[in-house]
Amino acid sequence: MCACVTLEAQVHAVDTTRVASADTVVTNLVTDTVVVLHPADTVVVNMDDYKRQSTGTANSDNLLLQLIAQQSQDIHVRDSLLRDSLLADLMVRETVLQTELTRVRDSITLLRADELARMAYEDSLEHARQEMDSITRLLSQASTYQGVEAQRSLVKDPTEDLADRLREWKNRFNPWTKEANVLLQFSQNYISPNWYKGGSSSFAILSLLKGKINYHKDKFVWENTGEWRTGVATSPGDTLRKYNVSEDLVRIYSKFGYQVMPKLYVSANAEFNTTLWNVWNTNQTTAKTAFFTPMKLNVGAGIDYKPIKNMSIVISPLTYRMTYAYYGDESGRVDVTTFDIEAGKHIKNEVGSSLQLNWKWKPLREIAIETEFYFYTNYHRVEIDWEVDCDFIINRFLTTRLMLHPRFDSAYIQSGDTRAKVQFKELLSIGFAHRFR
Numbered sequence: 001m002c003a004c005v006t007l008e009a010q011v012h013a014v015d016t017t018r019v020a021s022a023d024t025v026v027t028n029l030v031t032d033t034v035v036v037l038h039p040a041d042t043v044v045v046n047m048d049d050y051k052r053q054s055t056g057t058a059n060s061d062n063l064l065l066q067l068i069a070q071q072s073q074d075i076h077v078r079d080s081l082l083r084d085s086l087l088a089d090l091m092v093r094e095t096v097l098q099t100e101l102t103r104v105r106d107s108i109t110l111l112r113a114d115e116l117a118r119m120a121y122e123d124s125l126e127h128a129r130q131e132m133d134s135i136t137r138l139l140s141q142a143s144t145y146q147g148v149e150a151q152r153s154l155v156k157d158p159t160e161d162l163a164d165r166l167r168e169w170k171n172r173f174n175p176w177t178k179e180a181n182v183l184l185q186f187s188q189n190y191i192s193p194n195w196y197k198g199g200s201s202s203f204a205i206l207s208l209l210k211g212k213i214n215y216h217k218d219k220f221v222w223e224n225t226g227e228w229r230t231g232v233a234t235s236p237g238d239t240l241r242k243y244n245v246s247e248d249l250v251r252i253y254s255k256f257g258y259q260v261m262p263k264l265y266v267s268a269n270a271e272f273n274t275t276l277w278n279v280w281n282t283n284q285t286t287a288k289t290a291f292f293t294p295m296k297l298n299v300g301a302g303i304d305y306k307p308i309k310n311m312s313i314v315i316s317p318l319t320y321r322m323t324y325a326y327y328g329d330e331s332g333r334v335d336v337t338t339f340d341i342e343a344g345k346h347i348k349n350e351v352g353s354s355l356q357l358n359w360k361w362k363p364l365r366e367i368a369i370e371t372e373f374y375f376y377t378n379y380h381r382v383e384i385d386w387e388v389d390c391d392f393i394i395n396r397f398l399t400t401r402l403m404l405h406p407r408f409d410s411a412y413i414q415s416g417d418t419r420a421k422v423q424f425k426e427l428l429s430i431g432f433a434h435r436f437r
Contacts, residue, residue: 175217180436183208185401185429204233206247206429219259221304227251230277231427238282246427248275248289255314257304267304267314269356272297286333294339295324298376300354310360319354319376322347340381340411352378366393381411391433399433402426 185206208229215222231247238244251273257265274295279288300316307313324347325336341348357373367390374385385407392400405425413420 175215177214177216178212178437180211181208181433182436183399183401183431183433185427185431185433187427187429200236202234202236204231204246204427204429206231206427206431221255221257221259221265223255225251225253235282238280240283240285241280245277245279248277248279250274250276255304263306265304265306267316268301269314269316270297270299286335288334288338290326290334293324293326293334297322298354312358314356316354316356319352321350321352321376321378338412350378352376367391368393382408383410384408393433394430397432397434398430400428400430401433402428
C-alpha cells in the first residue's frame with residue numbers, strides 16, 4: 001500500500017484501474033522508479049508515465065490489454081478534442097473568409113456599377129454630341145426655316161446665320177425671350193445759295209432704342225415693350241429757330257394673356273406714353289408738346305387673337321384712358337385743347353373701346369416690316385394711329401429705314417380748318433442699326 005501511495009503522489013493526469021491478478025511490476029517513465037503492484041490493490045496509472053515491466057501471473061496480459069485499451073481511448077478522446085478544436089477554428093476561419101469574400105464581392109459590384117454608370121454617361125454625351133451635329137447639319141442644309149428662305153445671306157456670314165438658327169431653336173425651350181434694337185439714322189441734302197432752282201439744305205437725325213422681354217409658358221403669356229425715340233431736323237421755313245424736334249416718344253407697353261382656345265387668349269393690357277422735348281409751332285413761341293405733356297395712360301381688357309406667328313390682334317371692349325397736359329411757361333405755352341382737354345384743365349378721363357394690331361413680317365432675310373395699328377373711340381371721337389417701319393439691311397451694322405406714319409384724330413382740328421384731316425409723316429434714312437439678343 002505504501003508503494004501505491006508513492007505512485008499516486010507522482011501522477012499528473014490519472015485513471016483508476018483495479019488489479020485482479022498476480023503481482024505486477026510497473027516502471028515510472030518520468031522518475032524511473034519500479035513499483036510492485038499486488039492483487040486486489042487499487043492503483044493509479046497514467047498511460048503516458050508508466051509502462052508494464054513484468055507480471056507474476058497469466059492475468060498480466062489482461063492488465064496490459066486494459067492499459068492499451070485505456071491508452072487508445074485516451075488518444076481517441078484527445079484526438080476528438082483536437083479535431084473539434086480544429087473544426088471550430090476552421091469554421092471561424094470559414095466565416096471570416098466568407099465575410100471578406102462578401103465584402104470584396106460587394107466592392108467589385110460597386111466598382112462595376114460605377115464603371116457602367118461612367119460608360120453610360122460618356123455614351124449619353126456622345127449621343128448628345130451626335131444629335132447636336134445632326135441638328136447643325138440639318139439646319140445648315142435646310143432650304144427653308146420657319147417660312148424664311150434660307151439662301152446664302154449677303155449680310156451675315158454662315159457662322160452667324162447658323163448661330164441665329166440655333167438661338168431660335170434654343171428659345172423654344174426657354175420661356176423668356178429678350179430682344180433689343182438700337183438705331184441711329186440720318187438723312188441730309190445740301191443746296192448752295194446760288195442754286196438755279198433755289199431751295200434750302202436740310203438735315204435730320206433719328207435715334208431709337210426699343211426692347212422687348214416676353215414670357216410664354218404653358219397657357220400664360222406676358223409681353224413687355226419699352227421704346228424711346230428722339231429725332232431732330234432742320235426747319236427751313238422757321239425764322240425763329242434753325243432746328244426743331246421731329247420725333248419724340250417714350251412708351252411702355254405691357255400685356256398679359258391666358259390661353260382659352262388655340263390662338264385665343266383672355267387679355268389685359270396697359271400702355272403709357274409721353275414726350276420729353278418741346279416741339280415748337282413754326283414761327284411761333286407756343287409749343288405743340290413739352291416735357292411730359294401730353295401723358296397718356298390706356299388700360300384695357302378683352303381678348304388677344306394670334307392667327308399667325310408674330311401677329312397679335314387685341315380687342316378691348318372696355319378701355320380706360322387718362323390724358324394729362326400742362327400749360328407750360330410763357331416761353332413755351334401749350335394749347336391743351338389740341339389734346340381734347342377742356343381749356344383751364346389738365347386731366348381728362350374717359351372710357352371707350354380699342355383695337356390694336358401688331359405684326360412683324362420678314363418676306364426676305366434682308367427685309368423686315370413691322371406695323372402697329374391702333375384704333376380708339378369713346379363713342380364721341382375717333383383716333384386712328386398706324387405706323388409702318390420697313391428696314392432694308394445693307395450689312396451687319398448699316399440699315400436703311402422707311403417710316404410711314406398716317407394718323408387721324410377727329411378731335412384735332414387745325415387752325416383755319418373746319419374739320420379734322422388725315423395727318424401723315426414719312427422718313428427715309430440710313431444709318432447704324434444693331435440687334436441684341
